Amino acid sequence: MKIFLIGFMGCGKSTLGRKLATKLGYDLIDLDHQIEKNTGLAVGDYFSTHGEEAFRKLESETLQAFNYPKNCVIATGGGTPCFFDNIDWMNANGTTIYIEMPPTALAKRLESGIAKRPLLRNLTPEGVLEFIESKLAEREPFYTKAALVMSGISLTADDIRAEILARN
Numbered sequence: 001m002k003i004f005l006i007g008f009m010g011c012g013k014s015t016l017g018r019k020l021a022t023k024l025g026y027d028l029i030d031l032d033h034q035i036e037k038n039t040g041l042a043v044g045d046y047f048s049t050h051g052e053e054a055f056r057k058l059e060s061e062t063l064q065a066f067n068y069p070k071n072c073v074i075a076t077g078g079g080t081p082c083f084f085d086n087i088d089w090m091n092a093n094g095t096t097i098y099i100e101m102p103p104t105a106l107a108k109r110l111e112s113g114i115a116k117r118p119l120l121r122n123l124t125p126e127g128v129l130e131f132i133e134s135k136l137a138e139r140e141p142f143y144t145k146a147a148l149v150m151s152g153i154s155l156t157a158d159d160i161r162a163e164i165l166a167r168n
């Protein structure tokens with residue numbers, strides 16, 4: 001089974017994905033890392049060199065052409081479900097889980113990593129919360145197409161595992 005974790009930057013996709021994969025004995029595929037491996041560029045550098053549009057194409061191609069093992073957890077990028085037909089493709093090819101978190105919590109969790117995030121790095125600390133609020137509102141229609149929506153506040157890999165087992 002393929003489990004796609006989706007949600008805004010900072011909601012915990014990579015960390016929860018790693019823990020969930022370990023608990024299930026599945027492989028973890030981190031989409032951003034995969035893109036970095038393929039291009040030899042950090043996502044932030046890819047954005048600066050080639051721009052967001054090129055990144056979105058590459059992200060979608062990587063998502064949809066990857067040779068996935070039978071059982072795996074995929075930590076997607078925050079924008080992945082919101083471009084092309086990516087969310088429909090993920091829903092057709094696995095179980096999607098939206099890790100939901102309010103903007104204030106996201107802003108707090110992203111505070112120390114602003115410089116690394118291409119979409120945040122030109123914002124002032126005050127501008128970050130405002131950006132998250134509007135971007136999240138724009139993205140929520142895509143995120144909520146997920147098969148499962150779970151609150152990310154104090155969410156554990158065990159909670160996700162239990163929810164998946166209950167469904168299958």
Ligand code: S3P
Pocket residue numbers: 007008009010013014032043044076077078079080117118119
């Ligand atoms: C992005 C989120 C990032 C990365 C890129 C764009 C976004 O992934 O794909 O910087 O548009 O929200 P994370 O959600 O893993 O930080």
